[in-house]
Amino acid sequence: MTNTLDYKILILFATIFLAIILLPLMMNRMSKAEHHGGFFEKYYLADRKVSGIVLAITLMSTYGSASTFLGGPGVAYKLGYGWVLLAVIQVVTGYFVLLVLAKKFKNAAQKINAITISDYLRNRYNSKLVAFISTLAMIVFLIAAMSAQWVGGAKLLSAFMGIEYKTGIVLISVIIIFCVVFGGLKNILITDMIQGLIMIFSTIILLFAVINYGGGIDQITANLVNINEKILTPFGANGSLTPSYVSSFWVLVGVGVIGIPQIAINSMLYKNKRSLKQSIIVGSIVIFIVMFGVHLIGVMARGVFPDIKDYDSVIPIITLKVLPWYLAALVLAAPMAAIITTVNAQFLLISSALIKDLLFNNKFIKEKITSKKVPIFVYGVNILVILLIMLLSMRPPSLIVNVNLFAFGGLEATFLWPILLGLYWKKAEKYGALSSIVVGLLSYILIKTVYVIKFIEPVVISLLISLVVFMMVSLIASKKQLKK
Secondary structure, eight states, X not given: OOHHHHHHHHHHHHHHHHHHHHHHHHHHHHOOOOOOSOHHHHHHHGGGOBOHHHHHHHHHHHHOOHIIIIIHHHHHHHHOHHHHHHHHHHHHHHHHHHHHHHHHHHHHHHHTTOOSHHHHHHHHHTOHHHHHXXXXXXXXXXXXXXXXXXXXXXXXHHHHHOOOHHHHHHHHHHHHIIIIITTHHHHHHHHHXXXXXXXXXXXXXXXXXXXXXXXXXXXXXXXXXXXXXXGGSTTOTTSOOOHHHHHHHHHHHTGGGGGOHHHHGGGGTBSSHHHHHHHHHHHHHHHHHHXXXXXXXXXXXXXXXXXXXXXXXXHHHHHHHHSOHHHHHHHHHHHHHHHHHHHHHHHHHHHHIIIIIIGGGSHHHHHHSOTTTHHHHHHHHHHHHHHHHHHHTSSOOSOHHHHHHHHXXXXXXXXXXXXXXXXXXXXXXXXXXXXXXXXXXXXXXXXXXXXXXXXXXXXXXXXXXXXXXXXXXXXXHHHHHHHO
16 A cells, blocks of 8 residues: 555545534534523433434444454454354344333433433432442443553554554544543534434445455355454354353343443433334444444454454554555544544543532532533543543553453443343342442452453352342342331
């Protein structure tokens, strides 16, 4: 590839991204729509008036991440078709699980005017301690998840532009500041729509391009058999995708999405019942296209380019090889789009947890920050958080997907049962919720880092333990209250 060609791709890529960043900001500024809530409700929830199609694309964009577009295809490249099946399983499960959550959760949140997940937990369990611990856990694990997005973005820019990894981290931080910090959720929804469409289109284009470049599916399949015939099996190239692991992974990324705050918070946004149904149907279709497509690309790439060593760079490497420069620029915008949209959702949660749930619960801060100063205070704290994540991301992990899954598990261990049982079980009690969070977190971290279990996702064991603890403690506490 010539330098001229690289230059063309770079210019077009930069143009696309400037448009993605600046267009939503301009549209947000020009909008004269009235809002009825305060700054927090407008900034974090877009006044709870999100249409079905917008919510569907937002859910898809939030679900797709650096793990989806970089880490996922990398693992599929390594393990084969088994990982493709594993990726697709979660789609329908995840979205249908939202049906369990969305209506009831929105109604419960709206009754108390909850802006954050912690607002709901504080009110449901009448406990500041439950809200405080869950808020801290959310901040810690979301920072870990966001660092994975920073790493993915920097690796993409490094592979694509030939810049140093640390320079890529700084560039990603600047992009996030302009894309997320000043616009709030309304700006993010517009950005997500644009980037979601890019993700769908790019996935389809790159899949057909790889298959065509490799001489068709039959030829690629023959190549894969020659490399390792186990790549074609559902158990993975190394046999690691056992039934026990697959079923536990399904819990982690399917059923467990209720416990992931950036997914759960979307349940508070939809405008009406029709919007919710629309978002579930459309969202399931588009996320299937993206999840199936990008992971299949990873497997196909193994049969066409078998010598790629950096698995997280599979997508940018093959894109530059199989597509003309103008399409390469657009397709390479897809993983960047996935990164930005995921960061959007995660960052707003960290921001709301840190500012509204922690800082604004401090009487001194609350008294000093007048309503006029609130936006400036929010923007300032947000920029400091971004700088912190930038510093934490300077040393990349071996696989992005591992960091992302670790964060997923931690969030689910914290939030799944307090949210779900809080909605559907009248006897769910604050001591039960508190015990569940503490036991779930401790057991998850121990099993994940100290007493490592490889044949099953550790979060499944943690969730079972924390469920038993939650129910036992709640029942005991309820009996004691009745006796009084």
